[in-house]
Each structure stands twice: as C-alpha cells, then as structure tokens.
Amino acid sequence: MSSRNDNVVVRSLAQIGACGLFLITILAAIPRSFRHGRETVRQIWFVGAMSLTIVMTCGLFVGMVLGLQLYDVLSIFGGTSATGTVVAIAIYRELGPVVTALLFAGRAGTSVTAEIGLMRATDQLDAMEMMAVDPIAYVAAPRFLAGVVALPLLGLVFCAMGVFGGHLVGVTWLGIDNGTFWSNMTATVDIHKDIVNGVLLKSFAFGIVVSLIAVFQGYTTPPTSEGVAYATTRTVVASSIAILALDFVLTSFLI
Amino acid sequence: MTDDAIVRIRGLTTVLNGKTIFDSLDLDIPRGKVTAIMGPSGTGKTTLLKHITGQMRGDAGSVELDGLNVPELSREKLFELRERIGYLFQNSALLTDFDVFENVAFPLRQHTKLPEELIRNIVLNKLQAVGLRGAARLMPTELSGGMARRVALARAIVFDPALILYDEPFVGLDPIALNQVLLLIRTLNETLGITSVLVAHELAAVQKVADHVYLIANGKVVAQGDPATLANDGSPWTAQFFGGEADGPVPFQYPAGDYASALGFPGGKA
Numbered sequence: 444m445s446s447r448n449d450n451v452v453v454r455s456l457a458q459i460g461a462c463g464l465f466l467i468t469i470l471a472a473i474p475r476s477f478r479h480g481r482e483t484v485r486q487i488w489f490v491g492a493m494s495l496t497i498v499m500t501c502g503l504f505v506g507m508v509l510g511l512q513l514y515d516v517l518s519i520f521g522g523t524s525a526t527g528t529v530v531a532i533a534i535y536r537e538l539g540p541v542v543t544a545l546l547f548a549g550r551a552g553t554s555v556t557a558e559i560g561l562m563r564a565t566d567q568l569d570a571m572e573m574m575a576v577d578p579i580a581y582v583a584a585p586r587f588l589a590g591v592v593a594l595p596l597l598g599l600v601f602c603a604m605g606v607f608g609g610h611l612v613g614v615t616w617l618g619i620d621n622g623t624f625w626s627n628m629t630a631t632v633d634i635h636k637d638i639v640n641g642v643l644l645k646s647f648a649f650g651i652v653v654s655l656i657a658v659f660q661g662y663t664t665p666p667t668s669e670g671v672a673y674a675t676t677r678t679v680v681a682s683s684i685a686i687l688a689l690d691f692v693l694t695s696f697l698i
Numbered sequence: 699m700t701d702d703a704i705v706r707i708r709g710l711t712t713v714l715n716g717k718t719i720f721d722s723l724d725l726d727i728p729r730g731k732v733t734a735i736m737g738p739s740g741t742g743k744t745t746l747l748k749h750i751t752g753q754m755r756g757d758a759g760s761v762e763l764d765g766l767n768v769p770e771l772s773r774e775k776l777f778e779l780r781e782r783i784g785y786l787f788q789n790s791a792l793l794t795d796f797d798v799f800e801n802v803a804f805p806l807r808q809h810t811k812l813p814e815e816l817i818r819n820i821v822l823n824k825l826q827a828v829g830l831r832g833a834a835r836l837m838p839t840e841l842s843g844g845m846a847r848r849v850a851l852a853r854a855i856v857f858d859p860a861l862i863l864y865d866e867p868f869v870g871l872d873p874i875a876l877n878q879v880l881l882l883i884r885t886l887n888e889t890l891g892i893t894s895v896l897v898a899h900e901l902a903a904v905q906k907v908a909d910h911v912y913l914i915a916n917g918k919v920v921a922q923g924d925p926a927t928l929a930n931d932g933s934p935w936t937a938q939f940f941g942g943e944a945d946g947p948v949p950f951q952y953p954a955g956d957y958a959s960a961l962g963f964p965g966g967k968a
C-alpha cells in the first residue's frame with residue numbers, strides 16, 4: 444500500500460482490489476459480529492435516524508417536481524391522468540433507490556468514514572486489538588450491516604414521500620381526479636418488477652456498495668486530520684460513481 | 699532459567715522505513731518483578747512494547763512470551779494471550795463512544811458474562827484505586843490529560859492480568875496522583891504478583907518502583923541494573939543519559955545531514 448504510484452488508473456484499481464479483500468474480511472467477521480448484536484442494532488438506528496429527515500424531505504420535493512414536469516408534458520397529449528403512473532414508475536425504478544443512496548452516502552457514509560477514521564487516528568482500533576476485541580467484528584461489520592439493512596428501508600420511505608409529493612401537486616394543486624390518479628397507478632405498477640426489483644433489490648445492492656466504501660475508507664485512512672478529511676471526501680466521490688455505474692448495470696439486467 | 703523470565707527477546711532486529719530501530723537486541727523481563735525501560739525519545743521503547751504484544755513484528759530474532767514465540771502466533775492465539783495482558787497506551791486511547799465507567803468495563807463486558815453487580819464492583823474498585831470513582835459518568839472529552847491516563851490505567855488493570863505494560867504512565871500526573879500510581883503499580887506487583895514493564899523518563903519515580911532498569915539506545919541495551927545505582931555505574935552511557943548532557947554516546951539528534959549545509963551556509967559538509 445505504501446508504494447508511491449502516481450498513475451491514477453493503477454491506484455484506483457489497487458484501491459478497488461483492496462476494497463474487495465476488505466469485503467471478504469468483513470463477511471468472514473459477520474458471524475463473530477453477532478456477539479455484538481446490540482452494537483449492530485444501535486448502528487442501524489443511528490444511520491437510519493440520521494438520514495431519515497433528509498430522505499423524507501428530498502423524496503417529497505423530487506415527487507413534487509416530477510408531478511409538475513410530467514403534468515406539463517402529458518397535458519400536450521391530453522394524458523394528464525397518467526401523471527401518477529409515470530411519477531410512481533420513475534421513482535420506484537430509478538430515482539427512489541438512486542437518490543436515496545446518494546443522500547445516504549453524503550449523510551451517513553461520510554459520518555461513518557469520519558468516525559472510524561478518528562478511531563484509527565486516536566489509536567482506539569489498536570486499543571481494541573490489545574484488549575483482544577477484533578475491530579473488524581466490533582466496529583466495521585456492525586456499521587456495514589447497518590447500511591445494508593437501513594438503505595432499503597430508507598428507499599421505501601423516499602418512494603412513499605415521492606408518490607405523496609406527486610399526489611400533492613397533481614391532485615391537490617393541479618386538479619387531477621383523485622380516483623384516476625390512484626387507479627391508473629395501481630393498475631400499472633408491478634409489485635415484483637417495480638418495488639421488489641426496483642426499490643428493494645437496487646437499494647440493497649447500493650447499501651452494500653456505499654457501506655463498504657464508507658467503512659473501508661475510514662478503516663484504511665492515514666491517521667492524521669488531513670487523512671480523515673480526504674477519506675471522507677473519497678467516500679462521497681467513490682460512492683456516487685459506484686452507485687450510478689452499478690445502477691446502469693442492474694437496470695440493464697432487470698429491464 | 700526459562701521460568702523466571704516471562705519475556706525473552708533474542709537477536710531482535712527491526713528496520714522501519716530504512717531506519718534500524720533494533721539491532722540484534724537481547725532483553726529479558728523477569729517474572730513477578732517491575733522492570734523499567736528507559737532511553738532517549740525515539741529509540742523504540744513504544745515499538746519494543748508493541749513487539750512484545752505482537753502488534754508489530756521484527757525482521758529477525760525472536761520474542762518469547764511465556765514460552766510462546768509471539769511473531770509466529772495466529773491471530774486467535776494472539777488474542778487469547780492478550781486477554782492476560784494489560785496495556786497502557788502512550789496516548790491513553792480511550793473509546794470516545796463510552797463514558798469512563800464503560801471504558802473500564804469494556805474488557806469485562808467483551809470477555810466475561812459476569813453479572814452487572816459484579817462488573818460494577820470491579821470497575822468502581824479500579825476507579826477508586828486511581829482516584830476517579832467520582833468521574834465514572836464523565837465522557838473522555840471531559841477529562842484532563844492526567845485523568846485520561848489514570849482511566850486508561852484502570853482499564854489496563856481491570857482484568858488483573860498476569861503482565862501489564864505501561865507506556866509512560868507518569869506523564870501529566872501531579873505529584874499526588876504520581877505517588878498514587880506508583881503505589882498502585884507496586885501494590886499490584888506485591889499482592890497479585892503481576893509482572894510490570896514500564897517505559898518512563900522520570901528517574902526518581904523509576905527508582906521508587908522498579909526492580910530492574912534497562913537503558914536502550916542505538917537499538918541495543920547499553921546499560922542495565924539496579925535503578926538505585928545505575929545512574930552512577932560509571933559507564934559513559936548512563937553518565938550522559940541521567941546527567942542530561944547533549945554530548946556523549948547517546949544521540950540527541952534524529953539522524954540528519956550536516957546542519958550548516960541544511961541552513962545553506964557555504965562550506966558545510968555535503
């Protein structure tokens with residue numbers, strides 16, 4: 444790791460490789476981390492509660508904007524009654540999981556990286572090792588699991604708020620018939636394709652990626668304040684790229 | 699002989715970033731005694747403790763703890779061993795998520811299923827010993843440096859381990875706390891037979907508590923013996939180190955090039 448290599452491509456590949464090895468280490472530690480079940484629950488609560496407000500707010504606005512734009516476009520074809528359907532599908536399949544994951548990376552991911560990075564910088568991880576407590580099982584695995592569990596739940600919350608926002612604009616404000624809005628939506632949205640595969644599966648995959656990056660960056664940060672600052676930034680950058688790239692791959696398989 | 703040395707280091711050689719920290723170091727820690735390790739800043743005293751606990755590995759030589767060769771142990775075996783070792787970090791390393799009480803209770807909670815009542819008694823007992831029972835509910839950020847050291851000390855001894863390694867336990871302590879900590883180390887040693895290794899710079903304190911002193915410099919043991927007489931044993935190493943002289947065999951400067959040429963003066967040796 445300490446070899447200086449200025450080639451960005453080589454360095455990125457090395458990071459991805461190290462990250463993959465780290466994933467294996469974490470997965471192997473998960474059975475041992477069940478001993479620290481309370482810690483995992485605490486972390487789920489922590490990252491979930493931390494991101495809930497921002498996810499709800501953003502979900503609402505995304506739904507409202509979509510409602511406005513789609514109403515505008517659909518009115519050209521006289522198809523405004525489809526507003527609810529299109530809002531729902533856009534949110535369930537793409538915006539819900541993707542935007543939630545991006546928000547989660549910025550809100551919870553950065554804080555996990557900074558927290559673990561500071562534990563590293565202040566020798567807390569070494570202290571655990573000396574007390575015969577494995578920091579991978581006690582610190583890394585619970586935070587990883589917490590992200591994997593929390594993100595699909597947050598994704599569902601985002602979607603619910605998004606549809607509510609679309610309803611607010613379409614029905615309450617622009618006057619689409621309430622019954623039409625819902626019946627068109629429920630007739631077209633497919634539980635399996637749109638909600639299970641769309642929201643849940645994608646969110647689950649993003650949860651793995653974002654949590655892994657956040658924990659990895661924190662765990663391997665150089666033990667300095669500058670190192671922690673860079674690691675936090677890298678969490679956001681790497682997560683964002685990974686989320687959008689993975690979204691393309693997943694979509695091409697799911698569609 | 700095997701039985702009276704709990705730690706036996708032979709031919710330990712370690713190079714970090716091209717700098718030789720240990721150069722075929724030999725050193726024994728006698729069982730049931732208090733051993734002090736002294737030496738100039740940056741000689742590798744902390745590094746030595748990390749070798750004993752398996753946090754670092756040398757490039758050559760052996761480090762035996764209780765008859766086990768530490769560098770060859772698996773992670774599981776190492777963790778088993780560490781449950782019987784207390785370690786006081788040079789910078790305390792308290793867990794910032796937990797308050798003082800939970801920091802001291804942490805090793806107990808992780809490795810035992812003791813009832814809450816008993817954990818409470820043990821923790822308060824250790825906190826009382828370092829004079830901080832009243833601070834049990836403070837968070838680490840609310841502690842002064844000296845208080846944090848004493849909490850870390852209480853945590854290191856909470857298991858009544860067989861071996862305790864103290865990395866500079868006296869730093870930042872006022873004279874009263876210093877005396878309490880000295881007394882504590884001595885008592886642990888005399889009543890429970892705990893082996894103690896302490897890294898310290900304070901000769902007066904070391905003389906009160908230690909049975910044996912090693913002076914390390916240039917990667918080797920350069921002097922050792924009874925703390926009361928070591929300072930006056932006539933060797934140039936001890937004379938310089940304990941006399942605090944800048945000139946002598948013990949290097950004060952970190953290895954560097956010529957000072958004059960670093961400042962840009964002409965005529966300096968390149």
Ligand SMILES: Nc1ncnc2c1ncn2[C@@H]1O[C@H](COP(=O)(O)OP(=O)(O)OP(=O)(O)O)[C@@H](O)[C@H]1O
Nearest residue numbers: 714715717719738739740741742743744745746788
């Ligand atoms: N991780 C590391 N990588 C490279 N060099 C290191 C590392 N840790 C320590 N060193 C070097 O090893 C030497 C010994 O460091 P160590 O911390 O053991 O000194 P020390 O004797 O405990 O000093 P002090 O009395 O100031 O605490 C120093 O020269 C330091 O630069």
Ligand SMILES: [Mg+2]
Nearest residue numbers: 743744745788
């Ligand atoms: Mg040191």
